[in-house]
Amino acid sequence: xxxxxxxxxxxxxxxxxxxxxxxxxxxxxxxxxxxxxxxxxxxxxxxxxxxxxxxxxxxxxxxxxxxxxxxxxxxxxxxxxxxxxxxxxxxxxxxxxxxxxxxxxxxxxxxxxxxxxxxxxx
Numbered sequence: 001x002x003x004x005x006x007x008x009x010x011x012x013x014x015x016x017x018x019x020x021x022x023x024x025x026x027x028x029x030x031x032x033x034x035x036x037x038x039x040x041x042x043x044x045x046x047x048x049x050x051x052x053x054x055x056x057x058x059x060x061x062x063x064x065x066x067x068x069x070x071x072x073x074x075x076x077x078x079x080x081x082x083x084x085x086x087x088x089x090x091x092x093x094x095x096x097x098x099x100x101x102x103x104x105x106x107x108x109x110x111x112x113x114x115x116x117x118x119x120x121x122x
Contacts, residue, residue, distance in 0.1 A: 014110040018045065019038050021103040034092070038081045044102055045078035077102070 020043075024036035052059070052071045059068045077098045084090045 009087065011110070011113045014106060014113050017106040018103070018110050021099070021106055024099070025103070034095065035085070038085050038095060041081040041095060041098050041102060041108050045074040045081065047077065048074035 024040045027036045028034055039103050048070065052067060054076070055067070056071065058064070059071065080090050080094050080098060084095055
């Protein structure tokens, strides 16, 4: 499964992430609804959690702080978006901050992948 996800991650996936954020932001502005932004947060957090799930034990054992911090951030983003979609009261600024961070990181990923060509990993 991890090989498939590694192959999928590329410039195309970065475009999908950025365009999903742009569409959700446009929907929020035009329709005054935050549901698409919450769904984007939820799906992106679930993707990060699925990607890191098989290495969680290794991250904890070796105290690999950066991927562990990303996983904890994804858990928090997932919980906040899921709680809001379920009707629980979560302050809107929390979900919009997560959305902004995700959007910014998606744009940075797209710029990085469009600028640098990875031809050899080892």
